[in-house]
Amino acid sequence: MSFEAVIGLEVHAQLATKTKLFCGCPTRFGDAPNTHVCPVCFGLPGALPMPNREAVAMAIATGLALGCTIRRRSVFARKSYFYPDLAKGYQITQFELPIDEAGQLPVEVEGQTKVAGITRIHLEEDAAKNLHGVGDETLVDFNRAGVPLIEIVGEPDLRSGAEAEAYLRALREVLVFLGVSDGNLEEGSFRCDANVSLRPVGSAAFGTRVELKNINSFRFVRKALEFEIARQEALLAAGGEVASETRTWVEGQGRTVAMRAKEESQDYRYFPDPDLPPLVVDDAWVEEIRRTLPELPEAVRARWVSRGLTEADAKVLSAHPALVAYFDAAVGGGSAKATANFIQSEVLGHVVLRGLQARFPVPPEHLRALLALVAEGTINRKIAKEVFAKMRETSEPPDVIVEREGLAQLSDEGAIEAAVRQVLTEHPSQVEQFRSGKTAVLGYLVGQVMKATRGQANPRLVNEILRRLLRAS
Ligand code: ADP
Ligand code: MG
Ligand code: ZN
DSSP states (O other): OOEEEEEEEEEEEEOOOSBOSSSSOBOOSSSSTTSSOOHHHHTOTTOOOOOOHHHHHHHHHHHHHTTOEEOSEEOEEEEEOOOTTOTTSEEEEEOSSOSEEEEEEEEEETTEEEEEEEEEEEEEEOOOEEEEEETTEEEEEGGGTTOEEEEEEEOSOBOSHHHHHHHHHHHHHHHHHHTSOOOOTTTTSEEEEEEEEEEETTOOSOOOOEEEEEEOSHHHHHHHHHHHHHHHHHHHHTTOOOOOEEEEEETTTTEEEEEEEOOOGGGGOOEEOTTSOOEEOOHHHHHHHHHTOOOOHHHHHHHHHTTTOOHHHHHHHTSSHHHHHHHHHHHTTSOHHHHHHHIIIIIGGGOEEETTEEEOSSOHHHHHHHHHHHHTTSSOHHHHHHHHHHHHHHOOOHHHHHHHTTOOOBOOHHHHHHHHHHHHHHOHHHHHHHHTTOGGGHHHHHHHHHHHTTTOBOHHHHHHHHHHHHHOO
16 A cells, blocks of 8 residues: 655744733843843733734734734633743643634745645744753753744645645745744744654545654754654554654654654643733734735745846845845846846855844945946946955945046057057967967957956957957958
């Protein structure tokens, strides 16, 4: 019997708000432990949570971008469990009535677009963080407690590890472009649990699923699923059964390992949080968020391709929203293709991307001015690269550098002709070769003229004049 894999992902994304979900403490990462804390973070008796409007707006924006229905009245619930990183004994989340429902995510797999369903998106708070091995002890850092998350629950629409990886990449891209999350898998601001089961090909019913945790890279999600599919297949083929359990991916061993039996929702005793009234959002707010949604990467790429970029260029340059803004500002009314080429060959290597932040070597207006100098023939492309290197050092606009260093292209025909004559006099044997039919030597002579003019001669004129003088006499 042959089997088909059924996969659904649950993704937790940390929202890029300034403050926590139910109190005013900062969400900033990396500060000294327990410095961003208050009675709400610890869940001290009597402390009252207050929802963060910015976090709610981000959850709505995500829902809209993924084509979800936005629930005008959603409910915060308590999910009870015991763990040292959860001082109050419950996590505030949304259960029966989440803020977003029933959306779609287009996923590109091997050149084909597949639309995967989104079941729901809900808001919830993060737990604190256990710090193991501090001396002999485990200590708890509450800076993370109460940081806002959205959980995006996907329909079991994916059929392979490759599809799951593509889904995860597409989802991350949407969140980063919306500016709602920095999508950092390694730092844990974007986390994924993968659910996977097998069923006989042709069967409509689902098999027993296993939940995979601890997947903190795009590559691991694929590897973990591929391992798990093979493991379940071997079990089923041998007449065995898959246990409903939670397993963890151990990268060092290249396999999944059982952690615990899968918990059921009744284990958590969910109930509406009596401290929080239902979350009500009005149509006007939802419409305002819809109107101000940023352009998503797919739309950016279509726009650029219509301006003459290849799909490949468009893909590279839309890898980050800051890069998109940079490209658009740099191109202005100029040539999209020339701008794309220059950015890819000269600029990208000096761009520093960190989360949602980006640092560029020169402002886009300066790059635009540089490319305009090339377009109008003031400097050639080779000199443009030199000017760009100086711009990175001095932060000056290109015209200032070109002026000061006397780099403007030599377009004075008389001056170029003089340089050409000089080169011809100095290279009689190459001239002879050219005249005997070895026209390939022209490139060498062009190079000599460019060298004599310190790279500044207009290459088109050099070519024309050289050919003219070689044919004459
Ligand atoms: P829980 O929180 O218990 O994991 P959820 O309903 O929140 O339950 O998550 C279910 C996730 O598991 C969804 O992403 C869904 O697509 C996926 N899923 C559900 N049933 C199956 C199945 N039989 N095989 C694979 N994935 C499944
Ligand atoms: Mg789960
Ligand atoms: Zn707090």
